[in-house]
Amino acid sequence: MLELFLQKPYELQLREAGPAPSPTGDEVKIKVIYGGICGSDLGVFQGKLRHAIYPLRPGHELVGRVIKAGSAASIPVGTRVVVLPNTFCGKCSYCRRGKTNICENKQSLGVNADGGFAQEFLISSRYVLPIPDDLSDQKAVLIEPFAVVVHALQKVRLGKDCTVCVVGCGNEGMLAAALASHLGAKVTAIDINPRKLDLVSKLGEGIQAVLPQAVQQATFDVVIEAGGTKGAVEQGIQLVRPGGEMVVIGLAQEAILPVAHMVRNELTLFGTIIYNFPDDYLRAIDYLLDPSFRADAIISLTLPITAYRQAFESALTGDHGKIILDFKGV
Ligand SMILES: [Zn+2]
Ligand SMILES: [Zn+2]
Numbered sequence: 359m360l361e362l363f364l365q366k367p368y369e370l371q372l373r374e375a376g377p378a379p380s381p382t383g384d385e386v387k388i389k390v391i392y393g394g395i396c397g398s399d400l401g402v403f404q405g406k407l408r409h410a411i412y413p414l415r416p417g418h419e420l421v422g423r424v425i426k427a428g429s430a431a432s433i434p435v436g437t438r439v440v441v442l443p444n445t446f447c448g449k450c451s452y453c454r455r456g457k458t459n460i461c462e463n464k465q466s467l468g469v470n471a472d473g474g475f476a477q478e479f480l481i482s483s484r485y486v487l488p489i490p491d492d493l494s495d496q497k498a499v500l501i502e503p504f505a506v507v508v509h510a511l512q513k514v515r516l517g518k519d520c521t522v523c524v525v526g527c528g529n530e531g532m533l534a535a536a537l538a539s540h541l542g543a544k545v546t547a548i549d550i551n552p553r554k555l556d557l558v559s560k561l562g563e564g565i566q567a568v569l570p571q572a573v574q575q576a577t578f579d580v581v582i583e584a585g586g587t588k589g590a591v592e593q594g595i596q597l598v599r600p601g602g603e604m605v606v607i608g609l610a611q612e613a614i615l616p617v618a619h620m621v622r623n624e625l626t627l628f629g630t631i632i633y634n635f636p637d638d639y640l641r642a643i644d645y646l647l648d649p650s651f652r653a654d655a656i657i658s659l660t661l662p663i664t665a666y667r668q669a670f671e672s673a674l675t676g677d678h679g680k681i682i683l684d685f686k687g688v
Pocket of ligand 2: 446447448449450451452453454458460461462463464
């Protein structure tokens with residue numbers, strides 16, 4: 359069985375690891391179909407994620423099929439599944455209030471626990487969700503990153519004809535633009551990379567994709583920050599109209615906020631992290647099943663796992679939408 363292995367930052371290799379062991383208890387063995395490359399995979403690759411541990415098997419956006427199940431597993435052999443890559447204890451005060459996304463004991467696959475960029479891996483069946491038959495493998499690989507956006511956008515009032523600005527068009531920003539547009543908002547998306555603007559403008563009817571300087575004077579009902587930089591947060595808050603809201607998805611370490619301006623104008627600022635499982639996954643699946651929702655146009659490259667170097671290098675250029683690794687047929 360082949361797996362990707364990160365000895366330490368920048369030392370990524372594809373290696374033969376022997377077959378994954380047999381599942382026990384509630385575990386299932388997954389044969390991986392597709393794995394999406396995410397910004398956090400790049401952060402781990404480059405040593406930029408503080409809580410990452412090494413050596414590590416990367417990968418957390420995973421779609422596969424259950425090929426073996428432990429005696430107490432809740433998902434039968436043969437089921438096509440998407441993986442929940444963030445564990446939760448179910449016991450801490452947050453989990454007990456249904457906020458599994460901020461569980462005190464959370465571990466993140468591919469960051470501080472081994473991930474799933476491998477032909478096979480084991481996982482507890484509580485962390486997998488069956489995929490409906492009519493959702494393609496390609497669309498299914500978007501469930502996890504899209505659930506982040508589905509969760510985030512529930513924080514703000516998004517209605518027909520409200521104006522939205524998405525700041526930063528990485529994968530999450532593009533998916534946010536697609537969903538806000540699908541929900542009837544008038545969406546403007548900004549990014550410094552013209553290639554990203556090209557991509558995001560294809561994700562929904564009427565999405566305006568422009569360079570950041572083009573919205574200098576504009577304000578919006580809702581701003582969705584997905585750039586993950588100090589500059590994106592600081593520009594974002596200036597773009598919120600009085601009484602409006604901003605939700606921050608990106609993980610800028612810090613930024614300077616104009617407090618008096620925010621107070622005088624009654625701006626609301628939300629943080630948001632990942633999703634609640636399975637609710638946000640199920641909502642994400644419903645949107646992805648809707649033929650009028652064309653978020654899969656975000657997938658710009660699918661490469662076999664053997665071309666992992668090209669996949670990571672392409673992702674690092676910042677010129678692509680979602681890049682997917684194909685684990686079948688190796
Ligand atoms: Zn991700
Ligand atoms: Zn917990």
